[in-house]
Amino acid sequence: MSNRGPVDDREQGFTFRHFRNIIDGKPTATLETRFSINPSTGESNAPVPVSTKEDLDLAVSAARRALKGWAATPWDERKDVLLKLLNAVVEKKEEFAKLLVQEQGKPLMFALSEVAAGAREVQALMTIKLEDEVIVEEGGRKVIRRYVPIGVGGAIVPWNCE
Structure with missing residues (x-):
């Protein structure tokens, strides 16, 4: 095709x-x-x-x-970008749910629940503060845990096809 x-x-x-x-x-x-x-x-x-x-x-x-x-980009700005994306998905939740129905054959009410649950999970994850944490500070050395983007990630996900 x-x-x-x-x-x-x-x-x-x-x-x-x-x-x-x-x-x-x-x-x-x-x-x-x-x-x-x-x-x-x-x-x-x-x-x-x-x-x-x-x-x-x-x-x-x-x-x-x-x-x-x-x-x-500072964490708060990255979080704002992700929040805009999340809001766009929530705004179109019916369309996303209909796509799940088409792909999986599940009832619409279950698909709507799945979209809502995913949105709630992302919202919850966005409340986690990723602040620097001093792990060790002694003898002139300081070990700090930082949360920073370090690279590109990818995934090959299973797909039910012939």
């Missing part, structure tokens, strides 16, 4: 009908896509990108470039 050219969902409102990788802040099409099946209806879900090693390398390079500025 081909995935040619960018599709801008902003013109249609927020939807989960068109998916692209976001690499270096830009929607990026792939040569190949695949789709999953809604287990409740047997219908095809929207196609999603099939990424290549080259796509991954570009994404990691972009993330490493972005890390420099992100690591220099």
